[in-house]
Structure formats: structure tokens, C-alpha cells
Amino acid sequence: MKCPFCGHQETQVVETRVAEDGGFIRRRRQCAACERRFTTYERPEVTLPTIIKKDGRRTEYERAKLLGSFKLALRKRPVSTEQIDSAIERIEEKLLSLGQRELPSNQLGELVMRELKKLDKVAYVRFASVYRNFEDVDAFRAVVDEVDK
Structure with missing residues (x-):
């Protein structure tokens, strides 16, 4: 090498x-x-599904892009790199177990939300605020209330 x-x-x-x-x-x-x-x-080379964006475009799954999203949501939060890597591994295992060749981006976003909720509540709310594109304060409040339960 x-x-x-x-x-x-x-x-x-x-x-x-x-x-x-x-x-x-x-x-x-x-x-x-x-x-x-x-x-x-x-790592073993595996074929992960193509991601279908909201506008219909198709892009290859990119681990680096997913990692970037996690790092942005978890910026200045007490979560280790190992925890982030484990969360991404769980998402990739789920993608493989689905056995689909294509996956809507909103389904991938929901998997990310689930992992962030386990890792850090603040990061979960940060990601949700961008991912769900809140239109008003009530939508934001609903996510915060969901985390408080």
C-alpha cells in the first residue's frame, strides 16, 4: 500500500x-x-441501494456523506467517533437486510433519525429541524415534545 x-x-x-x-x-x-x-x-465490498432523492434523481449511497450528516448534527456534543461509526454500521446493516436495489431518501433519513435519537437528543432535534423542514414553531415544538417523552 x-x-x-x-x-x-x-x-x-x-x-x-x-x-x-x-x-x-x-x-x-x-x-x-x-x-x-x-x-x-x-471492509467487505457490498452493494448498497441507490438513493432516490425527493426530486427523482438517483445517487449512489455514500458513507462519507452520511458521516458528514452525523458529524454536523453531533457537532460539539459528547458522542464519540466509535459511537458514530457504530450507528452508521447499524444503518448500513439495515440497508443490506432490506434487500432493495433502490431506496427513497426519506427512508434513509428516518433510519438516521432513529440512530440520532439513541445517541443524543439535541442532535436528533438539530437533524429533524433540517430534515423535516419545519414551517412553523409548532412543528419544532412537536419534535421537542416527542424527545421529552
Whole structure:
């Protein structure tokens, strides 16, 4: 594997760990030239459904985009990266178990809402305020009341 720091082609695996759930392998590598260390992750390649947007456009599922949404909703909240990764893994497992080739974006949004509600109530309300596109204060209040239950 190519070193991300100096571009040298030879790196050595220093340590290998399997994730707790067995879903991926984490490898620590060291460059033979500059001797800097970096981490790589090995995941099985699976086909996740195409996402159908509200306007009818179809886009490929992007883990990075989902991660960005989580990070934005959870900005300055006491939730670890591991918790976020686990939530995304659960969403991806659900997407795979549905067995659908295409999925409406609102269904993916509901899966995200469910995970955020478990992780952090404030992040849930933040995401809901954008995702559900509140028209008035009463709609916002309804979500806050839902969280308080």
C-alpha cells in the first residue's frame, strides 16, 4: 500500500485487529521509507441501494456523506467517533437486510433519525429541524415534545 505521507510503495503491517462486531479489519502500517505510521481499514465490498432523492434523481449511497450528516448534527456534543461509526454500521446493516436495489431518501433519513435519537437528543432535534423542514414553531415544538417523552 502506498504511504499517504511520502508516496513510497512499500509499507509493512505492524498490527492487525478485527473490529468487535467482526465487520472490518483495522491495520496499523509503517512506511519503509519515511517510517511514519498510519491506519487502514478493510471492509467487505457490498452493494448498497441507490438513493432516490425527493426530486427523482438517483445517487449512489455514500458513507462519507452520511458521516458528514452525523458529524454536523453531533457537532460539539459528547458522542464519540466509535459511537458514530457504530450507528452508521447499524444503518448500513439495515440497508443490506432490506434487500432493495433502490431506496427513497426519506427512508434513509428516518433510519438516521432513529440512530440520532439513541445517541443524543439535541442532535436528533438539530437533524429533524433540517430534515423535516419545519414551517412553523409548532412543528419544532412537536419534535421537542416527542424527545421529552
